[in-house]
Amino acid sequence: MMRNVPVLNPKQHKATAFVWLILIAVISLSSYAAVPLQAVLKTEFPEDPNANDGLSFRVLCYHDARDNLRESFQTWPERGALETSTLIEQFDWLKENGYHVVSLDDILTARKGGAKLPSKSVLLTFDDGYLSMYTRVFPLLKLFNYPAVIGLVGEWLEESKEGKVFYGDRWIARNNFVTWPQVREMVTSGLVEVASHSHSLHKSAISNPQGSLPSAAITRIYNPQTRHYENDVEYIARLRADLGRNSALIERETGKKPRTMIWPYGAYNMLGVQAAQAEGMPIIMTLEAGGNTPDQPITRIRRNMLVFHDKVSDLKRNLLQPASYDGNEQPLTRIVAVDLDSLYDPNPVLQEKKVGELIERIKRLQINTVYLRAVADLDHDGKVDAAYFPNRHLPVRADLFNRVAWQLLTRAAVPAETFYAYVWLPVDGFELPSEQFPNRQVIKDIYEDAAKNAPRIGGLLIGEGIDAKVNPDENLASFTRELIATFKVHQPYAFTALLIPAAALFNDIAGNNAFPSFASLLKQFDFVTVAIPQTIDKSSDTEHSLEVLMDKVTQTPGALNSTAFLLHTAHEKTLVPSEQLASQLQYLQQNGARNFGYYPDQSANDHPLFTDIRPAISLQTNPGQKP
Template structure:
């Protein structure tokens, strides 16, 4: 694409972003069953909210200037026929419980508040029972009555997607809407066409089912369990439901109608808790990260692997942290290159179909967010030589001798190869983010391949002869900055491929410390802290003074945090990853040293903390110390 077109596209994107930022924002609250006082006593269902608390919450919203709005108001505003209030609130109630008619509907009529209720087709038809035994559902007569009131939008909660299906060979079940079903006999996964057809049929059937009973087709689709992707959104639109709703926290603008965020109200919050939830939208996202090697967990014996997994999940749960960076590739020789993968894919050997299993157990038992730790370029496979990064050596371009055997980000077929691996990860695994490995580097002698040099000339307007690229520090830095941005843009492309199937994932990228401490070293790495802050949700800095052979580790860490603090959002977006092993001596770091470094980082103002590696077998770092100094339960 010519540079002028790129500039115009970026300018347009900036204008749209500014316009969206200036639009009125609105919140959507999500409730389920509304119970009487007798149902609100412990032990109670975490999804239930008592009627007295709901009344208090609605009164608080009114007192604090919030305006309850309808789906029709959103559509009218999107069409330019109405304006949006500055503090709009949409009320939604999932699953179609009878309490909506007996407890909520009278409140709506009293205050003339609009709301949306989402119905599950096969629950209403009686072919499947609700998730919660004993819960009574609305009758169709009640549905028609609340619809005729003009206050209530009848939404689809799908026909038959509100359940979990088999998701891997180990027996985990996951949300039907976004999971490729696993079949045991013969052992296989649902293919792309089968998956698309299943989703489309369910949503079309839901629309027809509601139409048959109410005479009106639903305009809104509420995703079961909040899970969706680009395929399901397309299917909803084709079924006439242009508005869909998920379950990620946050506010919305009219630009978000295709997938609206909702704040789910759980644990029957008292009024101060509810008020804080509305004010902060649960935005406190301090990270405590354990960085795990799947290669430590894997064993040739599946039973031993399961035993190892149980130990790891128990350990992570006891840590009381919230994030795990989990290796999704196999690197048994520890050279940083992917020899195989832990998920089904088109290109590399599958060491074991394990990543989805481990990630799911960590998410649902240890209650942590899981980032798939993946190489950007370092994949060892029998591929054409010209696909790989080449360095200038002995007067000519040759395959790089770097420990990372990297595919060239300039080679279109290599990029496609990597992109398809990321797609397969997203198709088959349920996870929350990507950690891009630190292999995304190019030295000041790389990439000298014909593809790279031709690109350097045709796109960047720089010389295509290595000697000319290297003849001054200014030229070397210009070349490095372009390479930095090229790799960043490639990871953006990989993120886009993943978000097609997992739209909500966050991104983090590992970064060496030197480009932060000495920005001119970008010339040697093609890494820039400022550019990383712009491209990723988090930058995972390798805060590892012993690896860097720092003369004074404490001074070195102090300089690192202070350097990050000089950048806008530097502290807010940086995970400082300590080392738990001294690789120079191949010994675990003494716990007093590890703890002292943790405490120093906190004292210096670091918000997000992590470490690598975690070793359950050696209790390293020691669990008792992690609980005391590292867990989220520790006051910061």
């Protein structure tokens, strides 16, 4: 069926027809003759304020281009694949709407003080080295005169007697990928630069005794036979060996050593960045969204990924999307906080059953954030004396945080890109098994171990228990900056949040000079999470407290964007009725709260009741909105 095409003026019609005639001749696109290129009006969205500064640029990340995309998914589903005609539409839209596709050399020249970039500069990248890069994309690059970067996985380009390569979790035909003669032809054209996408890191690796399989590039591999976790020296050596091998392979086949590292799945840490730099690749590309302004280092180039359902309207949004961490308004957050104590069981089978029940509950709640309290107080003396992750100073009760966080991302998160599993750690109150005093370095070690022993942590929540009475002071604020810096070496993309009791917020506004201002905390952290106690006798007392609290928060302009409200589900040892908790969450939303949730969730006891709490917290229902 022919799609409706808006009326074009003669100039537009002539240009579009010309493009299509050449495309048909160059790459035999007769199959698309019945699907005319749809004309797209210029975007109505606000322009990027940095688009014309001569230094800023955007990067688009593509993967595969296919004919009959939907049908191909029956045998080879690939989220990053686009219909070839869609790619043509996007390339044509870029040209018609004033975007200038630039090369990596253009960007580096501008960064070094040379010729400025043109307005609305865009760099094109194509990951994985699919055969379509040569058969479909390369002809388009020549037609539009667009330069591009291609990221190659060395392991997938190797020849084997069986003619197959291991891709993800299965074997596929080697001829799904480009050949080295084809790569050399593209490089010789001057349009294509080759980057490393690793040699053998584009796959999973075992990260814990339960068998979780995150990206090999960020995983401290666990050996089930020896029960040994990869240490720093072994991890870095593995990365450097892999990156060095791929660089040597690319140099041997193309005559040019790659200067750019594109991390598989966009998963990286600063140790990986240092390994890439040591192997001669100072340019690092990620999958963090947003533009690259002059202050964005080349060791962390942001890219927006296009996927199978993205049309021109999605391309426009990608080209205007603000960076995730530049102070712009954060997305809505719905939070469930979980004590890992409630999931622990000395019987691994029973423990895995509890984990599964939690994962299913979170999935059905349809929220996007889970705080996981990753330490334990075994003797209930108010001191932390065990952890749920491998570390240098505390006994490990079980490697549970890694398991739960990964299961949330792979089973409960839809989509995974907008789901955040936080590790929740205290700053004080550690009780070590030796006489070693828990000084700042020890605490930093614990934070570092939490960060490096669990891949893809969405955020770090810093704070004591939800019932803590101690207010953060200036010394604490200073120390938390050190903890965040240590943590982000291994989790550079993680959000940060500070947990404070509601009483501390009142003390701040009352003029307590020992407490950092609420406004300063909002600047230091992505979120400030306010822990709200409960009353049982009169639910109206809590609602009155919420009213006063909301009034206090709104006194700071913009505070609701990055303030989260965390309601306790119990008062001392008495559980708060589920309907009361749901009513409180609805009250928060009705009065402008963007980020809220509850603690603790007790999935084993269905508290709060799923039927009561889901309508109040799910991102799918939007309860209690004002008319």
